[in-house]
Amino acid sequence: MKQVIQNFKTGELFVDDVPVPSLSKGTVLVENKFSLISAGTERSTVSVGKANLLGKARQRPDLVAQVLQNIKKEGLKATLDKVKTKLDSLKALGYSTSGVVHATMDTKGVFKPGDRVACAGQDYASHAEVVAIPQNLVAKIPDGVTFEEASFTTLGAIALQGVRQANPTLGENICVIGLGLLGQITCQLLNANGCNVFGIDLSPKLVEISKENGAIVSMLRNEANLMAAVENFTKGHGFDSVIITAAAPTNDPIELSAEITKKKGKVIVVGAVKMDIPRDPHFYRKELELKLSCSYGPGRYDVSYEEEGIDYPYAYVRWTEQRNMEAFLQLLARKTINLKPLITHVFDIAEAEKAYDIVLGKIKEPHIGILLKYGDNEDKLKTIYNVNATPISKINAGFIGAGSFAQSYLIPYVKTGHGSLDTVVTTKGITAKNVAEKFGFNKASSNTSDVYSNPEINTVFIATPHNSHAKYVIEGIKANKHIFVEKPLAMNYAELEEVKKVYNGNTSKLMVGFNRRFSPIAQEIKNRLKGANEPLVMNIRVNAGYIPKDHWTQIEEVGGGRIVGEMCHFIDLMQFFTDAKPVSIFADCITSENSLITVADNINVLVKFSDGSIGNLIYVANGDKSLPKEHIEVFCAGKVGIINDFRDGVFHSGNKVEKLKLAGKGHKQEILAFIDALTSEKNSPISFESIYNTTLVTFKIQDSLKTGLPQKIDDRL
Numbered sequence: 001m002k003q004v005i006q007n008f009k010t011g012e013l014f015v016d017d018v019p020v021p022s023l024s025k026g027t028v029l030v031e032n033k034f035s036l037i038s039a040g041t042e043r044s045t046v047s048v049g050k051a052n053l054l055g056k057a058r059q060r061p062d063l064v065a066q067v068l069q070n071i072k073k074e075g076l077k078a079t080l081d082k083v084k085t086k087l088d089s090l091k092a093l094g095y096s097t098s099g100v101v102h103a104t105m106d107t108k109g110v111f112k113p114g115d116r117v118a119c120a121g122q123d124y125a126s127h128a129e130v131v132a133i134p135q136n137l138v139a140k141i142p143d144g145v146t147f148e149e150a151s152f153t154t155l156g157a158i159a160l161q162g163v164r165q166a167n168p169t170l171g172e173n174i175c176v177i178g179l180g181l182l183g184q185i186t187c188q189l190l191n192a193n194g195c196n197v198f199g200i201d202l203s204p205k206l207v208e209i210s211k212e213n214g215a216i217v218s219m220l221r222n223e224a225n226l227m228a229a230v231e232n233f234t235k236g237h238g239f240d241s242v243i244i245t246a247a248a249p250t251n252d253p254i255e256l257s258a259e260i261t262k263k264k265g266k267v268i269v270v271g272a273v274k275m276d277i278p279r280d281p282h283f284y285r286k287e288l289e290l291k292l293s294c295s296y297g298p299g300r301y302d303v304s305y306e307e308e309g310i311d312y313p314y315a316y317v318r319w320t321e322q323r324n325m326e327a328f329l330q331l332l333a334r335k336t337i338n339l340k341p342l343i344t345h346v347f348d349i350a351e352a353e354k355a356y357d358i359v360l361g362k363i364k365e366p367h368i369g370i371l372l373k374y375g376d377n378e379d380k381l382k383t384i385y386n387v388n389a390t391p392i393s394k395i396n397a398g399f400i401g402a403g404s405f406a407q408s409y410l411i412p413y414v415k416t417g418h419g420s421l422d423t424v425v426t427t428k429g430i431t432a433k434n435v436a437e438k439f440g441f442n443k444a445s446s447n448t449s450d451v452y453s454n455p456e457i458n459t460v461f462i463a464t465p466h467n468s469h470a471k472y473v474i475e476g477i478k479a480n481k482h483i484f485v486e487k488p489l490a491m492n493y494a495e496l497e498e499v500k501k502v503y504n505g506n507t508s509k510l511m512v513g514f515n516r517r518f519s520p521i522a523q524e525i526k527n528r529l530k531g532a533n534e535p536l537v538m539n540i541r542v543n544a545g546y547i548p549k550d551h552w553t554q555i556e557e558v559g560g561g562r563i564v565g566e567m568c569h570f571i572d573l574m575q576f577f578t579d580a581k582p583v584s585i586f587a588d589c590i591t592s593e594n595s596l597i598t599v600a601d602n603i604n605v606l607v608k609f610s611d612g613s614i615g616n617l618i619y620v621a622n623g624d625k626s627l628p629k630e631h632i633e634v635f636c637a638g639k640v641g642i643i644n645d646f647r648d649g650v651f652h653s654g655n656k657v658e659k660l661k662l663a664g665k666g667h668k669q670e671i672l673a674f675i676d677a678l679t680s681e682k683n684s685p686i687s688f689e690s691i692y693n694t695t696l697v698t699f700k701i702q703d704s705l706k707t708g709l710p711q712k713i714d715d716r717l
Contacts, residue, residue: 001017001018001019001020001128001129001130001377001379001380001381001382001429002015002016002017002018002128002129002349002350002377002380003015003016003017003018003092003126003127003128003129003429003430004092004093004094004126004127004128004349004352004356004372005018005090005091005092005093005430006046006090006091006093007089007090007091008089008090008091009089011046013046013093013352013353013356014353015349015350015352015353016433017379017385017433018128018385018429018430018432018433018444019382019383019384019385019429019432019433019444019445019446019447020129020130020380020381020382020383020429020446021128021130021131021132021427021428021429021446022132022383022427022446022447023103023104023105023132024105024132024427025105025107026105026106026107026134026135026307026308026309027104027105027106027132027133027134027135028101028103028104028105028106028111028117028119028132028133028134028135028138029101029102029103029104029130029131029132030097030099030100030101030102030117030119030130030131030132030133030138031099031100031101031102031129031130031374031380032097032098032099032119032128032129032130032131032374033098033099033100033147033151033373033374034097034098034099034147034148034150034151034346034371034372034373034374035094035096035097035098035125035126035127035128035151035371035372035374036094036096036097036151036152036154036155036369036370036371036372037094037127037355037356037359037370037371037372038094038095038096038154038155038181038182039180039181039359039367039368039370040180040181040182040247040271040272041095041247041272042093042094042356042359043359043360046093046356046359046360089434090430090431090433090434092123092126092127092128092428092430093126093127094125094126094127094128094372095120095121095122095123095124095125095126095154096118096119096120096125096151096152096153096154096155097118097119097125097126097127097131097151098116098117098118098119098141098147098148098150098151098153099116099117099119099131099147099374100114100115100116100117101113101114101115101117102130102381104135106135106138106309107135107309108135108309110135110140111135111138111140115140116140116141116147116150117138117139117140117141117150118138118139118140118141118150118151118153118154118325118329119131119133119137119138119153119154120133120137120138120153120154120157120296120321120325121133121134121137121154121306123428124137125137125154126430127349127352127372128430129349129374129377129380130380130381132427132428134306134307134309135309136299136305136306136309136311136320136321136322137306137321137322137325138322139153139322139325139326139329140326140329141329142329142330142332142333143333144333145329145332145333148339148343148346148371149332149339149340150329150332151371152185152328152339152342152369153325153328153329154296154325155181155182155185156185156325156328156329156331156332156337157296157297157321157324157325157327157328158182158270158293158295158296159182159185159186159189159245159270159328160189160296160297160319160324160327160328161270161293161294161295161296161297161319161324162182162186162243162245162268162270162293163186163189163190163193163243164293164297164319164324165266165268165270165291165292165293166241166243166266166268166291167266168190168193168195168240168241169194170193170194170195171194171195171196172195172196172240172241173195173196173198173233173234173237173239173240174190174195174196174197174198174239174240174241174242174243175197175198175199175200175230175239175241175242175243175257175260176190176197176198176199176200176210176215176242176243176245177200177201177242177243177244177245177246177253177256177257178200178201178244178245178246178247178248178253178271179199179200179201179203179206179207179209179210179215179218179245180201180206180245180246180247180368181342181368181369182245182270182271183199183201183206183210183245183246184206184209184210184213184214184342184368185337185339185342186243186245186270187199187210187213187214187215188213188214188336188337188338189214189331189337190214190243191214191215192214192331192336192337196216196233197214197215197216198215198216198217198218198219198229198230198233198239199211199215199217199218199219200218200219200220200221200226200256201218201220201221201246202220202221202222203220204220205366206368207219207220209341209342209368212341213338213341213342216233217229217233221252221256227259227260230260234260234262237262238260238261238262238263238265239260239261239262239265240261240262240265240266241261241265241266241267241268242257242260242261242265242266242267242268243268243270244257244267244268244269244270244271244273245270245271246271246273247271247272247273248271248272248273248274249274250273250274251273251274251275251276251278253271253273254267254269254273254274254275254276254277254278255278258278258282258283258286258288259282261282261286261288262286263286263287264286264287264288264289265286265288265289266288266289266290266291267288267289267290267291268291268292268293269290269291269292269293270293277290295321296321296324296325297319297320297321297323297324298312298317298319298320298321299312299320299321299322300321302550303550303552303555304550305320305321306321308555308557339369342368342369343368343369343371344365344366344367344368344369344370345358345365345367345369345370345371346370346371346372346373347370347371347372347373348372348373348375349372349373349374349375352372355370355372358370383445383446383447383450384423384443384444384445384446384447384450385433385443385444385445386442386443387433387436387437387441387442387443387444388436388440388441388442389442390420390421390440390442391420392420392422392442392456393418393419393420394678394679395414395417395418395419395420395458395459395675395678395679396419396420396422396456396457396458396459397414397419397420397421397422397457397459397460397461398422398423398424398425398451398454398457398459398460398461398481399411399421399423399424399425399435399441399451399460399461399463400425400448400451400460400461400462400463400464400472401425401426401462401463401464401465402424402425402426402431402432402435402463403463405463405486406461406463406486407435407438407439409515409667410461410463410484410486410513410667410671411435411439411461412439413667413668413671413672414461414671414675415439415440416668416671416672417671417672417675417676418675419459419675421439421440421441421442422441422442422443422451422454422456422457423441423442423443423444423445423450423451423454423457424436424439424441424443424444424445425445425446425447425448425450425451426446427446428446429444429446432444432445432446448472448475452475452476452479452481453479457481458481458482458678459481459482459483459484459678460472460476460481460482460483460484461484461485462476462483462484462485462486463485463486465552465558465559466488466491466553466558466559466560466564466565467491467557467558467559467560469485469486469488469489469490469491470489470490470491470495470496470498470499471495472485473485473489473499473510474498474499474502476508477499477502477503477506477508477510478502480506480507480508481508482508482509482510482511482678483508483509483510483511484511484512484513484671484674485510485511485512485513486512486513487512487513487514487565487566487568487569488512488560488564488565488568488695488698489512489691489692489695490695491560491564492699493699496692496695496696496699500688500692503688509674509677509678509684510684510688510691511670511674511677511684511685511686511691512572512686512691512694512695513670514568514569514572514573514670514686514691514694515569515665515666515667515669515670516569516570516572516573516576516646516665516666517572517573517576517666517670517686518666518667518669518670518673518685519643519646519662519664519665519666519669520662520663520664520666520669521643521646521648521649521660521662521663521664522573522576522577522632522643522646522666523669524641524651524660524662525577525634525641525643525649525651525660526576526577528639528641528651528653529577529634529636529637529639529641532636532637532639534636534637535578535609535611535612535613535614535636536577536578536613536614536615536634536635536636537613537614537615537616537634537635537636538574538577538578538613538614538615538616538632538633538634538635539615539616539618539632539633539635540570540573540574540615540616540617540618540630540631540632540633541618541620541630541631541632542567542570542617542618542619542620542629542630543620543623543624543627543628543629543630543631544562544566544601544619544620544621544623544629545621545623545625545629546601546621546622547562547598547601547621548596549596549598553565553566554598561598561600562598562600562601562619562621563600563603563698563701563702564695564698564699564702566619567603567605567617567619567698567701568694568695568697568698570617570619571607571615571617571694571697571698572686572690572691572694573632574607574609574613574615574617575609575690575693575694577613577634578609578611578613578615579611580609580610580611580613581609581610581689581693581713582607582608582609582610582693582697582713583608583609583610583712583713584607584608584710584711584712584713585605585606585607585608585697585700585701585704585710585711585713586605586606586704586709586710586711587603587604587605587606587701587704587705588603588604588704588705588708589601589602589603589604589705590602590603590622597621597622598621600702600705601619601620601621601622602619602620602621602622603617603618603619603620603701603705604616604617604618604619605617605619605701607697628644628645628647629645630643630645630646631643631644631645638653639651639652639653640652640653646663646664646665646666647663648660648661648662648663649662670685673685693713696713697713700713
């Protein structure tokens with residue numbers, strides 16, 4: 001399918017062929033008919049992409065702060081690699097479209113193939129021939145509403161939410177500052193609500209258009225008699241509310257709004273404007289109410305609503321994102337809103353670059369609403385594209401999932417180990433195409449069957465969200481592929497037992513990404529403790545840092561939480577040092593009434609092993625970021641090995657201390673060890689028994705927390 005893409009590193013904007021996005025639970029696959037270019041928002045987005053590195057930093061200081069913090073945490077090289085991966089990416093543009101449902105897996109059974117729908121959402125409702133949209137960001141188009149009109153629905157919902165924040169009543173005097181597309185729609189909504197609308201903008205053309213679209217009076221910001229006109233319009237009282245729909249780098253809209261609002265009036269900020277709120281003379285003395293409108297309504301930025309499809313109760317949250325979309329569509333159906341005067345340009349998707357030249361000012365043409373049109377294309381539902389024609393090696397790999405972790409720590413090392421990269425599969429075709437071009441994969445796909453059914457691919461790397469790992473491992477083993485899967489192997493007992501059942505008796509090799517055992521310093525310490533024939537005492541402290549509850553790793557159904565998703569690393573490391581089976585565990589965590597805290601992220605776990613060794617894991621999310629993340633101590637036979645965040649360490653023996661300058665967490669070494677096992681037909685670098693037991697222990701940790709009792713580890717293999 002064709003999609004509008006911007007290379008975030010170079011700023012280049014183009015239309016390219018990419019695999020169609022995949023359909024998953026809770027989503028709707030839509031063939032677009034029209035999409036709307038939101039000139040204000042997309043001009044800003046594209047401009048950031050076109051800026052040089054310094055320009056990007058100036059425009060996104062929040063990301064600069066994250067980079068500096070990451071340098072302290074992971075070091076300069078690792079951080080630079082991450083930054084390069086983020087910059088060298090393809091960005092989808094657009095967030096408001098209309099089209100026809102091709103297929104659906106919405107959990108409520110609302111949508112059916114053939115339904116006409118409007119779609120919303122950045123990175124979802126993109127300028128592309130086909131889009132996959134979460135079910136709560138899709139709304140049916142009523143009869144009488146054209147696809148062209150429906151493509152405005154996201155902007156309409158944003159304007160509607162801004163009006164709701166003002167809560168206007170019949171006869172109120174309301175000013176709209178900023179008469180671009182969002183402001184024009186806002187004027188019409190206010191007019192439909194029985195308000196007296198006054199518009200202000202810098203553009204003479206937009207001022208004139210607004211007079212035909214709901215505004216009784218509209219004026220230029222720099223007109224000398226503006227304040228006199230405001231006084232006459234409001235009879236000297238000032239506006240009941242001012243809605244700012246402008247996008248401006250200055251503080252002028254805020255200062256102007258305070259000046260022209262009546263005492264105890266409201267200022268509603270919808271657009272992206274500078275917000276240095278001056279206390280005097282107006283905000284304080286008039287007791288003004290300042291309100292921000294969050295995009296297109298309740299549900300925005302809520303993962304459970306937007307991605308998981310969990311709706312808010314109608315009786316308690318009357319207007320959500322989706323219900324605002326539906327309300328705007330109903331206004332279009334009743335002809336209360338007239339969008340035709342706002343459509344200034346319509347381009348075919350193939351001409352999208354010209355459309356953006358107008359938005360960016362390269363082509364000087366007056367514009368408001370610019371639409372992209374999508375025709376019939378036989379290849380728009382194609383799942384796989386050839387990108388390169390590189391000869392395959394003995395180890396010919398397919399990747400399922402290729403996020404920033406896979407791009408930084410997995411894919412490069414497959415190439416280092418002389419493996420060939422055949423096919424990369426991601427849910428979004430634009431990502432697959434980007435990764436394929438960046439790393440030299442032969443094919444880009446959005447369908448896992450393009451990997452599993454390919455007889456030339458003998459090895460599959462899985463780096464998807466945790467809840468899909470077991471499923472993809474099972475499919476891979478059944479297809480007789482060697483499997484490397486990022487941790488965890490499974491999310492629950494049932495999945496783990498199913499993996500074991502399929503794996504037993506199969507010739508495929510299975511590896512899980514427990515990289516720390518392959519780190520140079522862990523290998524060195526184990527070698528120095530060889531032959532002691534004495535149980536070990538291991539103490540591992542992980543200052544993991546806080547992760548919000550709405551992060552995907554914390555959602556039980558998706559990421560499984562940090563016990564299953566992260567603590568498995570350290571259970572595996574204990575098994576590596578002991579070469580023994582875990583036999584029992586006991587775990588306890590903090591108690592807290594703070595709803596923001598995940599108590600199980602602050603935990604102490606004691607593990608007993610079959611050789612008499614014990615391991616103590618202290619895993620915390622409530623520590624300070626300045627403390628290094630991981631500290632490991634291994635005691636045995638009068639010797640002590642210490643690992644300082646896998647950057648260096650020390651070894652105590654014979655009343656002497658030796659520094660160990662061995663850095664790295666073992667990502668490269670684990671991939672090379674796995675590839676060597678495949679090419680040399682050796683056993684897998686980690687036995688299935690060890691992988692199984694590590695995963696089992698994480699489930700037992702959860703059981704111990706629930707019961708408050710120690711848990712025995714059964715010998716199930």
